[in-house]
Amino acid sequence: MPLSPIDIHNKEFGRSWRGYNEDEVDDFLERVIQDYEGLIRTNKQLEEDIVRLNERLSHYDSLEDTLGKSILVAQETAEEVKNNARKEAQLIIREAEKNADRIVSEALNKARKVAIEMEEMQKQAAVFRARFRSLVQSQLEMMDSGDWDSFDKELARREASLAESGL
Template sequence: MPLTPLDIHNKEFGRRLRGYDEDDVNEFLDQIIKDYELYIRENKELQSQVASLQERLDHFANIEETLSKTIIVAQEAADEVRNNSKKEAQLIVKEAEKNADRIINESLSKSRKIALEIEELKKQASIYRTRFKTLVEAQLELLGTDQWDSLEVKENQA
Protein backbone atom coordinates (compact mmCIF):
# COMPACT_ATOMS: atom_id res chain seq x y z
CA MET A 1 0.00 0.00 0.00
CA PRO A 2 1.47 3.36 -1.04
CA LEU A 3 2.34 6.03 1.49
CA THR A 4 0.10 8.99 2.01
CA PRO A 5 1.24 12.48 2.97
CA LEU A 6 -0.30 11.86 6.39
CA ASP A 7 1.82 8.69 6.79
CA ILE A 8 4.93 10.74 6.07
CA HIS A 9 3.83 13.50 8.45
CA ASN A 10 3.15 11.08 11.31
CA LYS A 11 6.33 9.07 10.83
CA GLU A 12 8.48 9.08 13.95
CA PHE A 13 12.12 8.13 13.85
CA GLY A 14 13.96 6.62 16.77
CA ARG A 15 16.61 8.79 18.48
CA ARG A 16 20.20 7.88 18.83
CA LEU A 17 23.20 9.55 19.93
CA ARG A 18 24.80 11.61 17.28
CA GLY A 19 21.72 11.25 15.03
CA TYR A 20 20.48 13.70 12.43
CA ASP A 21 19.33 17.20 13.26
CA GLU A 22 15.65 16.82 14.08
CA ASP A 23 14.67 20.22 12.59
CA ASP A 24 16.46 19.44 9.31
CA VAL A 25 14.76 16.04 9.13
CA ASN A 26 11.34 17.59 9.88
CA GLU A 27 11.94 20.36 7.35
CA PHE A 28 12.96 17.80 4.75
CA LEU A 29 9.92 15.63 5.56
CA ASP A 30 7.67 18.71 5.18
CA GLN A 31 9.18 19.35 1.75
CA ILE A 32 8.64 15.67 0.83
CA ILE A 33 5.00 15.92 2.02
CA LYS A 34 4.39 19.01 -0.16
CA ASP A 35 6.01 17.41 -3.21
CA TYR A 36 4.22 14.12 -2.58
CA GLU A 37 0.84 15.90 -2.30
CA LEU A 38 1.66 17.77 -5.52
CA TYR A 39 2.49 14.51 -7.31
CA ILE A 40 -0.69 12.86 -6.02
CA ARG A 41 -2.79 15.82 -7.26
CA GLU A 42 -1.03 15.79 -10.65
CA ASN A 43 -1.46 12.03 -10.85
CA LYS A 44 -5.21 12.36 -10.14
CA GLU A 45 -5.51 15.11 -12.77
CA LEU A 46 -3.60 13.03 -15.28
CA GLN A 47 -5.76 9.99 -14.51
CA SER A 48 -8.84 12.16 -14.99
CA GLN A 49 -7.46 13.43 -18.32
CA VAL A 50 -6.59 9.88 -19.38
CA ALA A 51 -10.13 8.74 -18.50
CA SER A 52 -11.60 11.69 -20.42
CA LEU A 53 -9.35 11.05 -23.41
CA GLN A 54 -10.13 7.33 -23.26
CA GLU A 55 -13.83 8.15 -23.22
CA ARG A 56 -13.42 10.41 -26.26
CA LEU A 57 -11.29 7.77 -27.96
CA ASP A 58 -14.00 5.17 -27.32
CA HIS A 59 -16.60 7.61 -28.67
CA PHE A 60 -14.58 8.20 -31.84
CA ALA A 61 -13.93 4.47 -32.19
CA ASN A 62 -17.71 3.91 -32.02
CA ILE A 63 -18.23 6.63 -34.63
CA GLU A 64 -15.57 5.04 -36.84
CA GLU A 65 -17.19 1.61 -36.47
CA THR A 66 -20.63 3.08 -37.23
CA LEU A 67 -19.25 4.91 -40.28
CA SER A 68 -17.54 1.75 -41.49
CA LYS A 69 -20.77 -0.21 -41.15
CA THR A 70 -22.69 2.59 -42.85
CA ILE A 71 -20.22 2.66 -45.74
CA ILE A 72 -20.48 -1.11 -46.10
CA VAL A 73 -24.29 -0.95 -46.06
CA ALA A 74 -24.25 1.93 -48.57
CA GLN A 75 -21.84 0.01 -50.82
CA GLU A 76 -24.04 -3.09 -50.62
CA ALA A 77 -27.12 -0.98 -51.39
CA ALA A 78 -25.33 0.63 -54.34
CA ASP A 79 -24.26 -2.79 -55.61
CA GLU A 80 -27.83 -4.07 -55.27
CA VAL A 81 -29.22 -1.02 -57.09
CA ARG A 82 -26.60 -1.45 -59.84
CA ASN A 83 -27.42 -5.15 -60.20
CA ASN A 84 -31.15 -4.48 -60.22
CA SER A 85 -30.66 -1.74 -62.81
CA LYS A 86 -28.65 -4.10 -65.02
CA LYS A 87 -31.34 -6.78 -64.70
CA GLU A 88 -34.07 -4.25 -65.46
CA ALA A 89 -32.12 -2.95 -68.46
CA GLN A 90 -31.70 -6.50 -69.75
CA LEU A 91 -35.43 -7.12 -69.33
CA ILE A 92 -36.23 -3.89 -71.17
CA VAL A 93 -33.87 -4.87 -74.01
CA LYS A 94 -35.40 -8.36 -74.22
CA GLU A 95 -38.90 -6.90 -74.22
CA ALA A 96 -37.91 -4.41 -76.94
CA GLU A 97 -36.39 -7.23 -78.99
CA LYS A 98 -39.59 -9.27 -78.60
CA ASN A 99 -41.68 -6.29 -79.66
CA ALA A 100 -39.38 -5.62 -82.61
CA ASP A 101 -39.61 -9.28 -83.67
CA ARG A 102 -43.40 -9.20 -83.30
CA ILE A 103 -43.67 -5.98 -85.33
CA ILE A 104 -41.36 -7.38 -88.03
CA ASN A 105 -43.34 -10.64 -88.17
CA GLU A 106 -46.65 -8.76 -88.34
CA SER A 107 -45.24 -6.52 -91.08
CA LEU A 108 -43.98 -9.50 -93.06
CA SER A 109 -47.34 -11.23 -92.66
CA LYS A 110 -49.22 -8.12 -93.84
CA SER A 111 -46.78 -7.70 -96.70
CA ARG A 112 -47.35 -11.30 -97.82
CA LYS A 113 -51.11 -10.86 -97.51
CA ILE A 114 -51.02 -7.67 -99.59
CA ALA A 115 -48.78 -9.36 -102.18
CA LEU A 116 -51.30 -12.22 -102.42
CA GLU A 117 -54.17 -9.74 -102.76
CA ILE A 118 -52.26 -7.91 -105.52
CA GLU A 119 -51.68 -11.19 -107.36
CA GLU A 120 -55.36 -12.07 -106.99
CA LEU A 121 -56.38 -8.64 -108.29
CA LYS A 122 -53.98 -9.03 -111.25
CA LYS A 123 -55.52 -12.42 -112.03
CA GLN A 124 -59.03 -11.00 -111.77
CA ALA A 125 -58.06 -8.02 -113.95
CA SER A 126 -56.55 -10.40 -116.51
CA ILE A 127 -59.68 -12.58 -116.48
CA TYR A 128 -61.89 -9.48 -116.77
CA ARG A 129 -59.77 -8.17 -119.65
CA THR A 130 -59.91 -11.51 -121.43
CA ARG A 131 -63.72 -11.77 -120.96
CA PHE A 132 -64.23 -8.16 -121.99
CA LYS A 133 -62.01 -8.67 -125.06
CA THR A 134 -63.94 -11.83 -125.92
CA LEU A 135 -67.23 -9.98 -125.48
CA VAL A 136 -66.07 -7.06 -127.62
CA GLU A 137 -64.74 -9.42 -130.29
CA ALA A 138 -68.06 -11.33 -130.24
CA GLN A 139 -69.99 -8.09 -130.57
CA LEU A 140 -67.74 -6.93 -133.41
CA GLU A 141 -68.18 -10.26 -135.10
CA LEU A 142 -71.91 -10.00 -134.60
CA LEU A 143 -71.86 -6.54 -136.12
CA GLY A 144 -69.96 -7.86 -139.09
CA THR A 145 -72.53 -10.59 -139.87
CA ASP A 146 -75.44 -10.44 -142.29
CA GLN A 147 -77.98 -10.76 -139.53
CA TRP A 148 -77.79 -7.03 -138.91
CA ASP A 149 -78.79 -6.33 -142.47
CA SER A 150 -81.90 -8.46 -142.11
CA LEU A 151 -82.84 -6.71 -138.91
CA GLU A 152 -82.57 -3.35 -140.61
CA VAL A 153 -84.84 -4.47 -143.45
CA LYS A 154 -87.49 -5.75 -141.03
CA GLU A 155 -87.46 -2.49 -139.13
CA ASN A 156 -87.94 -0.43 -142.26
CA GLN A 157 -90.87 -2.59 -143.33
CA ALA A 158 -92.62 -2.23 -140.16
Protein backbone atom coordinates in the same frame (compact mmCIF):
# COMPACT_ATOMS: atom_id res chain seq x y z
CA MET B 1 0.13 0.87 1.44
CA PRO B 2 1.69 4.06 -0.02
CA LEU B 3 2.45 7.08 2.12
CA SER B 4 0.09 10.00 2.07
CA PRO B 5 1.08 13.64 2.64
CA ILE B 6 -0.60 13.44 6.07
CA ASP B 7 1.55 10.42 6.98
CA ILE B 8 4.64 12.44 6.10
CA HIS B 9 3.36 15.48 7.98
CA ASN B 10 2.49 13.51 11.13
CA LYS B 11 5.69 11.52 11.18
CA GLU B 12 7.61 12.08 14.43
CA PHE B 13 11.23 11.17 14.78
CA GLY B 14 12.85 10.27 18.05
CA ARG B 15 15.52 12.62 19.40
CA SER B 16 19.05 11.70 19.83
CA TRP B 17 22.05 13.57 21.06
CA ARG B 18 23.80 13.98 17.80
CA GLY B 19 20.61 14.06 15.66
CA TYR B 20 19.71 16.27 12.74
CA ASN B 21 18.66 19.90 13.05
CA GLU B 22 14.88 19.82 13.64
CA ASP B 23 14.14 22.99 11.65
CA GLU B 24 16.01 21.74 8.63
CA VAL B 25 14.27 18.35 8.81
CA ASP B 26 10.86 20.07 9.19
CA ASP B 27 11.58 22.39 6.24
CA PHE B 28 12.71 19.46 4.15
CA LEU B 29 9.67 17.39 5.10
CA GLU B 30 7.41 20.34 4.23
CA ARG B 31 8.98 20.49 0.75
CA VAL B 32 8.61 16.71 0.40
CA ILE B 33 4.93 17.01 1.39
CA GLN B 34 4.33 19.77 -1.17
CA ASP B 35 6.14 17.87 -3.93
CA TYR B 36 4.38 14.65 -2.96
CA GLU B 37 0.95 16.39 -2.99
CA GLY B 38 1.80 17.86 -6.40
CA LEU B 39 2.77 14.41 -7.69
CA ILE B 40 -0.43 12.90 -6.30
CA ARG B 41 -2.51 15.66 -7.95
CA THR B 42 -0.64 15.19 -11.22
CA ASN B 43 -1.01 11.42 -10.98
CA LYS B 44 -4.75 11.75 -10.24
CA GLN B 45 -5.15 14.17 -13.18
CA LEU B 46 -3.24 11.78 -15.46
CA GLU B 47 -5.43 8.87 -14.32
CA GLU B 48 -8.56 10.94 -15.06
CA ASP B 49 -7.08 11.84 -18.45
CA ILE B 50 -6.40 8.16 -19.10
CA VAL B 51 -9.98 7.24 -18.20
CA ARG B 52 -11.35 10.06 -20.36
CA LEU B 53 -9.06 9.16 -23.27
CA ASN B 54 -9.95 5.49 -22.94
CA GLU B 55 -13.63 6.43 -23.09
CA ARG B 56 -13.01 8.51 -26.21
CA LEU B 57 -10.93 5.70 -27.69
CA SER B 58 -13.73 3.28 -26.96
CA HIS B 59 -16.18 5.68 -28.60
CA TYR B 60 -13.96 5.98 -31.67
CA ASP B 61 -13.48 2.20 -31.81
CA SER B 62 -17.24 1.81 -31.68
CA LEU B 63 -17.62 4.49 -34.34
CA GLU B 64 -15.01 2.75 -36.50
CA ASP B 65 -16.87 -0.57 -36.17
CA THR B 66 -20.15 1.12 -37.05
CA LEU B 67 -18.59 2.85 -40.06
CA GLY B 68 -17.01 -0.40 -41.20
CA LYS B 69 -20.36 -2.17 -40.97
CA SER B 70 -22.06 0.73 -42.74
CA ILE B 71 -19.54 0.55 -45.57
CA LEU B 72 -20.10 -3.20 -45.91
CA VAL B 73 -23.86 -2.71 -45.98
CA ALA B 74 -23.47 0.08 -48.56
CA GLN B 75 -21.23 -2.12 -50.71
CA GLU B 76 -23.67 -5.03 -50.48
CA THR B 77 -26.56 -2.74 -51.30
CA ALA B 78 -24.70 -1.25 -54.27
CA GLU B 79 -23.90 -4.75 -55.54
CA GLU B 80 -27.52 -5.78 -55.10
CA VAL B 81 -28.72 -2.67 -56.95
CA LYS B 82 -26.29 -3.41 -59.80
CA ASN B 83 -27.48 -7.04 -59.99
CA ASN B 84 -31.12 -5.96 -59.97
CA ALA B 85 -30.41 -3.39 -62.69
CA ARG B 86 -28.70 -6.05 -64.81
CA LYS B 87 -31.64 -8.42 -64.37
CA GLU B 88 -34.12 -5.69 -65.21
CA ALA B 89 -32.10 -4.69 -68.28
CA GLN B 90 -32.05 -8.32 -69.43
CA LEU B 91 -35.83 -8.56 -68.96
CA ILE B 92 -36.35 -5.35 -70.91
CA ILE B 93 -34.09 -6.60 -73.72
CA ARG B 94 -35.92 -9.95 -73.88
CA GLU B 95 -39.28 -8.18 -73.93
CA ALA B 96 -38.06 -5.81 -76.67
CA GLU B 97 -36.78 -8.76 -78.71
CA LYS B 98 -40.14 -10.54 -78.35
CA ASN B 99 -41.96 -7.38 -79.42
CA ALA B 100 -39.60 -6.90 -82.35
CA ASP B 101 -40.10 -10.52 -83.43
CA ARG B 102 -43.88 -10.12 -83.14
CA ILE B 103 -43.85 -6.85 -85.12
CA VAL B 104 -41.66 -8.35 -87.86
CA SER B 105 -43.87 -11.45 -88.01
CA GLU B 106 -47.02 -9.34 -88.27
CA ALA B 107 -45.44 -7.18 -90.97
CA LEU B 108 -44.42 -10.25 -92.97
CA ASN B 109 -47.93 -11.70 -92.67
CA LYS B 110 -49.47 -8.40 -93.80
CA ALA B 111 -47.01 -8.19 -96.70
CA ARG B 112 -47.94 -11.74 -97.75
CA LYS B 113 -51.65 -10.93 -97.56
CA VAL B 114 -51.17 -7.75 -99.57
CA ALA B 115 -49.13 -9.66 -102.15
CA ILE B 116 -51.83 -12.34 -102.41
CA GLU B 117 -54.59 -9.72 -102.68
CA MET B 118 -52.61 -7.85 -105.32
CA GLU B 119 -52.05 -11.05 -107.30
CA GLU B 120 -55.76 -11.84 -107.07
CA MET B 121 -56.65 -8.31 -108.24
CA GLN B 122 -54.23 -8.64 -111.14
CA LYS B 123 -55.90 -11.91 -112.13
CA GLN B 124 -59.36 -10.35 -111.88
CA ALA B 125 -58.19 -7.35 -113.89
CA ALA B 126 -56.77 -9.65 -116.56
CA VAL B 127 -60.06 -11.59 -116.72
CA PHE B 128 -62.03 -8.35 -116.87
CA ARG B 129 -59.80 -6.99 -119.68
CA ALA B 130 -60.13 -10.21 -121.62
CA ARG B 131 -63.92 -10.23 -121.29
CA PHE B 132 -64.13 -6.54 -122.07
CA ARG B 133 -61.87 -6.97 -125.11
CA SER B 134 -64.00 -9.88 -126.24
CA LEU B 135 -67.16 -7.83 -125.81
CA VAL B 136 -65.70 -4.86 -127.66
CA GLN B 137 -64.46 -7.10 -130.49
CA SER B 138 -67.78 -8.80 -130.86
CA GLN B 139 -69.49 -5.41 -130.87
CA LEU B 140 -67.12 -4.18 -133.55
CA GLU B 141 -67.72 -7.30 -135.59
CA MET B 142 -71.44 -6.75 -135.34
CA MET B 143 -71.12 -3.18 -136.40
CA ASP B 144 -69.02 -4.20 -139.34
CA SER B 145 -71.45 -6.96 -140.35
CA GLY B 146 -74.41 -4.66 -140.42
CA ASP B 147 -76.62 -7.26 -138.81
CA TRP B 148 -78.29 -5.26 -136.07
CA ASP B 149 -80.77 -7.94 -135.18
CA SER B 150 -78.04 -10.31 -134.27
CA PHE B 151 -76.45 -7.39 -132.40
CA ASP B 152 -79.39 -7.18 -130.04
CA LYS B 153 -79.26 -10.92 -129.46
CA GLU B 154 -75.49 -10.91 -128.89
CA LEU B 155 -75.78 -7.94 -126.53
CA ALA B 156 -78.40 -9.76 -124.48
CA ARG B 157 -76.22 -12.90 -124.44
CA ARG B 158 -73.15 -10.90 -123.29
CA GLU B 159 -75.11 -9.12 -120.61
CA ALA B 160 -76.35 -12.43 -119.31
CA SER B 161 -72.81 -13.80 -119.39
CA LEU B 162 -71.53 -10.78 -117.48
CA ALA B 163 -74.34 -11.06 -114.94
CA GLU B 164 -73.49 -14.72 -114.35
CA SER B 165 -69.81 -13.95 -113.83
CA GLY B 166 -70.58 -11.20 -111.30
CA LEU B 167 -69.14 -8.30 -113.27
